[in-house]
Amino acid sequence: MFDYLRYYLSPLILLASVYGLYLGGPYVWISLLSLPVLAIGDALLPRDLASRHVRHDRLALVPVVLSCILWGASFVLLAWQAGHGDLSTANLIGAILSTGWIGTIVGLPAYHELLHRRDPLIRNFALLMQVFLMDGTRDIGHVTAHHIYVGTPKDHDTAVRGETLYGFMWRSAVRNFVLAQRLECEALEKRGKGRWSIGHRLWWAVGSLLALMVAMFLIGGWPAAGATLAAGLMSRFLLEAFNYFQHYGQVRREGAPICKRHVWNHLGMLTRAMTFEITNHAEHHLNSYAPYYANKPDLGAIRMPSVFMCFIAALVPPLWHHRIIMPALKRWDLEFASPEERELARAQNRAAGWPDWFTETTQAQTQSGAVAR
Numbered sequence: 001m002f003d004y005l006r007y008y009l010s011p012l013i014l015l016a017s018v019y020g021l022y023l024g025g026p027y028v029w030i031s032l033l034s035l036p037v038l039a040i041g042d043a044l045l046p047r048d049l050a051s052r053h054v055r056h057d058r059l060a061l062v063p064v065v066l067s068c069i070l071w072g073a074s075f076v077l078l079a080w081q082a083g084h085g086d087l088s089t090a091n092l093i094g095a096i097l098s099t100g101w102i103g104t105i106v107g108l109p110a111y112h113e114l115l116h117r118r119d120p121l122i123r124n125f126a127l128l129m130q131v132f133l134m135d136g137t138r139d140i141g142h143v144t145a146h147h148i149y150v151g152t153p154k155d156h157d158t159a160v161r162g163e164t165l166y167g168f169m170w171r172s173a174v175r176n177f178v179l180a181q182r183l184e185c186e187a188l189e190k191r192g193k194g195r196w197s198i199g200h201r202l203w204w205a206v207g208s209l210l211a212l213m214v215a216m217f218l219i220g221g222w223p224a225a226g227a228t229l230a231a232g233l234m235s236r237f238l239l240e241a242f243n244y245f246q247h248y249g250q251v252r253r254e255g256a257p258i259c260k261r262h263v264w265n266h267l268g269m270l271t272r273a274m275t276f277e278i279t280n281h282a283e284h285h286l287n288s289y290a291p292y293y294a295n296k297p298d299l300g301a302i303r304m305p306s307v308f309m310c311f312i313a314a315l316v317p318p319l320w321h322h323r324i325i326m327p328a329l330k331r332w333d334l335e336f337a338s339p340e341e342r343e344l345a346r347a348q349n350r351a352a353g354w355p356d357w358f359t360e361t362t363q364a365q366t367q368s369g370a371v372a373r
Contacts, residue, residue: 005146007060008063010276011066013034014067014074014106020098023239025091026094028091028098029094030098031098031099034102039104039306042269042307042308043306045268048268053295060291064114064292067107067110068107071102072132074102078228082122082220082227083224086369098167098229099227103132103231103235104235106275107129107275108133108235109276109278111275113222113291114129116289134209136208137180137181138176141179141180143288150247151252152253153269158248159243159244159248161345161349162351163282165244165320168244169283172243172244184201187201192276196264228249245266245304248333249329250262250264250332251344251345251348253340256340259284260286260301261282263282263284265279265297265304271307271308277293281295282295282301283296317328329345333345334357
């Protein structure tokens with residue numbers, strides 16, 4: 001039973017955020033203030049290496065759908081408070097930051113889970129939720145590019161070595177948007193339609209975004225529309241941060257099999273539950289249709305710190321590079337990468353100005369052998 005209940009952590013966190021937005025005033029900061037609490041808790045608690053025992057898929061879907069509904073409710077309450085809540089400037093900023101933050105860490109994983117479901121009704125509901133990310137075409141690049149080209153130069157969700165979080169979030173968001181439009185144009189052309197005909201998903205996305213802005217304006221005027229836009233854009237760019245931490249620096253030859261090693265897993269006890277296993281991500285790339293609870297931890301993989309700790313470290317790029325990701329990638333290159341991937345990794349290390357640990361390791365082994373002789 002606990003394997004069902006643990007995933008209600010996500011809607012509970014969202015419910016606390018929604019309640020804070022409902023109360024207004026300083027309470028709008030509740031969800032943002034949960035960040036240090038969750039980060040410390042996830043770091044101190046033991047890693048969660050257990051597989052789940054869930055048999056009833058419909059029951060497992062309940063917290064996912066609840067999280068999406070509460071995610072949408074947080075935007076409605078943000079709009080109301082921005083227009084009618086008599087918030088101070090500081091508290092309005094807090095409401096925007098809280099809504100953007102909670103939409104990323106909790107709302108996004110719920111949307112992602114529904115996006116990969118085969119049920120058309122559930123998947124269309126997920127596509128509708130993309131409006132809160134201010135990009136109604138984000139799924140195109142994710143499904144038809146990221147899941148095919150992960151770890152290759154064609155994947156805009158894989159950060160190259162030496163790239164900072166700040167540069168990656170902007171690059172990934174822009175390139176994924178452009179890629180989605182090109183892929184949609186090509187799909188229409190194959191069906192004998194005009195590349196920018198009325199069936200293009202971009203027009204649906206623009207229409208849904210305009211409808212959202214009109215609805216927010218009716219709730220609370222221009223302040224509500226502006227606050228919604230700011231929170232949504234924050235969630236949109238923080239979405240890319242998830243990919244930054246889950247695929248950073250890993251390489252794969254295009255056409256080679258996708259393996260568990262092409263994902264970094266963050267097996268924190270809290271993050272696995274509150275993100276519907278999006279931080280336990282390896283098996284998802286082997287079968288993207290498998291439900292979240294079916295993903296088993298890769299016990300043989302390099303164990304990364306809590307994703308919260310990774311995020312905080314990445315805000316200071318030298319700390320992220322030298323203390324966390326370079327040691328992990330050195331192990332990945334020497335112990336997990338294929339010979340072809342090692343050549344790709346060496347080229348990226350050279351371009352980033354990183355040490356050539358392949359040569360260093362060979363020299364060390366040679367010296368050790370000479371001493372032994």
